[in-house]
Amino acid sequence: MTTEIKSLRDLYVGHLKDIYSAENQITKALPKVIKKVTSPELKKALENHLNETMKQIDRLDQIFESLDASPRGKKCIGMEGVLEESKEAMSEKMSSPDLMDAALVGGCQKVEHYEISAYGTVRAFAVLLGEDEAVDLLSQTLEEEKAADAKLTELGVNMINPEAVDADRERM
Numbered sequence: 198m199t200t201e202i203k204s205l206r207d208l209y210v211g212h213l214k215d216i217y218s219a220e221n222q223i224t225k226a227l228p229k230v231i232k233k234v235t236s237p238e239l240k241k242a243l244e245n246h247l248n249e250t251m252k253q254i255d256r257l258d259q260i261f262e263s264l265d266a267s268p269r270g271k272k273c274i275g276m277e278g279v280l281e282e283s284k285e286a287m288s289e290k291m292s293s294p295d296l297m298d299a300a301l302v303g304g305c306q307k308v309e310h311y312e313i314s315a316y317g318t319v320r321a322f323a324v325l326l327g328e329d330e331a332v333d334l335l336s337q338t339l340e341e342e343k344a345a346d347a348k349l350t351e352l353g354v355n356m357i358n359p360e361a362v363d364a365d366r367e368r369m
Contacts, residue, residue, distance in 0.1 A: 209322040217268040219276035235294040299361040302353040309346040
């Protein structure tokens with residue numbers, strides 16, 4: 198069933214529902230990724246972000262409450278697809294745990310990039326709609342997502358990916 202979107206507020210609420218669904222999908226998927234990861238540093242970063250994600254859902258609940266709207270009723274098919282790619286990577290036979298960690302960093306960054314885009318969009322809508330409290334909450338989450346992406350980049354570039362290259366060389 199499709200709903201008619203009559204205003205920017207309707208579009209805003211629809212996008213918020215999409216993000217709410219995405220965040221909840223992430224809370225179900227991330228523990229499986231954490232279990233598969235072997236790098237202690239990556240594991241810790243992902244555990245920290247899982248805790249952050251729970252707080253982000255709480256912020257979204259606050260926004261929905263202020264809008265007198267329900268967060269339910271929409272499934273984020275975009276995030277479902279991104280998470281399916283990571284699930285597929287986890288089922289692959291990799292020649293080393295370091296290579297699996299490298300694949301999972303890439304998958305996690307796809308998730309972060311999706312979230313950065315989504316939060317940037319709803320934050321822009323909130324600004325136009327004069328939803329000042331929501332702007333503050335969404336800005337906080339957007340900064341956390343950017344920080345998570347930066348942490349994944351740092352781990353990937355400085356540790357995970359070089360270890361995967363070293364593991365490749367050791368097998369040759």
